[in-house]
Amino acid sequence: QSALTQPRSVSGSPGQSVTISCTGTSSDVGGYNYVSWYQQHPGKAPKLMIYDVSKRPSGVPDRFSGSKSGNTASLTISGLQAEDEADYYCCSYAGSYSDVVFGGGTKLTVL
């Protein structure tokens, strides 16, 4: 399995919206509705932000939303805040429990 493709970096000003894309294939992102997104601050453990493509765990602000079209999933963060500055990783189930693939990560900078 090849890694999912994410932009290396994105940026936005406070209050703006940004979207991070995650491109895979019909064998992973396009084939299953099990795409998840993780936020990771420097030196910290990843935190689940989105699961099942578009669902938010309890406690995650509704500024975070997920979607999918074909083989590309997207994470949109609206009303950017300084604390949103972090690395973001997408992840997709790919048909079996030995087939899970992460994206390479996207560094979000809040200007």
Add this chain to the structure above:
Amino acid sequence: EVQLVESGGGLVKPGGSLRLSCAASGFTFSSYSMNWVRQAPGKGLEWVSSISSSSSYIYYADSVKGRFTISRDNAKNSLYLQMNSLRAEDTAVYYCARDRDQLQFDYWGQGTLVTVSS
């Protein structure tokens, strides 16, 4: 409150062995599949291994198959990773992570650093 606490990391020479542990609390450990996910310094996340709730199903990434062994003790609420024949490329922070469904990880430990170097 769900807590996952890893331990057992450290410096080991190439070819050596190490056993990682993950102590779980705050949830019914025996009801969840558990995983190890690693992150090499400055790199992205890589899934390593998964074990089902009753240990009936075990899976490994190709990069560690035959060298690493995942196990769990539901009576002790603990997850383990036995790592043998370690290589420099195994150097990483190792996280234990709970699987909410289909390899979507809803809780993570703080990680334990494994450094393989002579």
